[in-house]
Amino acid sequence: MKITLVTVGKIKEKFFSDAIAEYTKRLSRYCKLDIIQLPDEKTPDNAGEVMERQIKDKEGERIIASIKDGSYVIALAIEGDMLDSVKLSEKIDSLGIGGTSQIAFVIGGSLGLSDAVLKRADYKLSFSRMTFPHQLMRVILLEQIYRSYRIIYGEPYHK
Template sequence: MKITVLTVGKIKEKYLRDGIAEYAKRLGRYCRLEILEVADEKTPDQASAAQEAQIRRTEGERLLRYIKDGDYVIALAINGHMPDSVELSKELDRLGVQGKGHLVFVIGGSLGLSDEVLDRADDRLSFSKMTFPHQLMRMILLEQLYRSFRISRGEPYHK
């Protein structure tokens, strides 16, 4: 299975880059992992709703350029479904059995994802009703993917 994490913005903090690199390395045993970054837009202080919508659209256009017709797209969105780790593992197994060979997880920028990206998504996934920095979500997603593969194979992993 190939997994692409398609995300807005670069990771600036070393501790996050280190954590992401560690989970990317661990995932190499279970899948072909690719992390793609698109440029983020600067959001002015006190941006209007129209400015924020335009920023989401611009970032969304950049993201959509990397999504192919046959990709199974899972958008990380606060209003997505919230499985626990075992349920996520079962969902990934189910997608594999259904022949979904390329999963694309999309993480938006600080303002979230555009409607166009959300409309293209085959599924929406939420990790919490709380808001997390989009840079941190990359590491959380990779950790949960790693946990899912370990669960699926009956391998031990801390709880």
């Protein structure tokens, strides 16, 4: 299985980079992982609703352009389905069994995802009704993908 993370924004803190590197290494025994990091648009402090939508749309165009044809797209969105770790592992496993060879997880920028990206998504996943910084969300998502593979292969994991 090939897993791609399509993300908006740079990782600035070393501790996030270190955690991402660690989970990337751990996941290498289970899947081929690719992380696509796209630039974010600068959002002025006084940005109104129209400007925010334009920013999301620009970021969304870049996201959609970087998703490979045939990928099953899972968008991280507050309004998505909340799954526990076992259910996420079952989702990943059933996609693989069903013939899906590529899953693209999409993490938007600070304003979230454009309507076009949400429409392109095959599935919307929520980790919480709370909002998290996209850098932290990248680490959390990688940890959950790693945990999913541990569950799929019947290996021990922390509950």
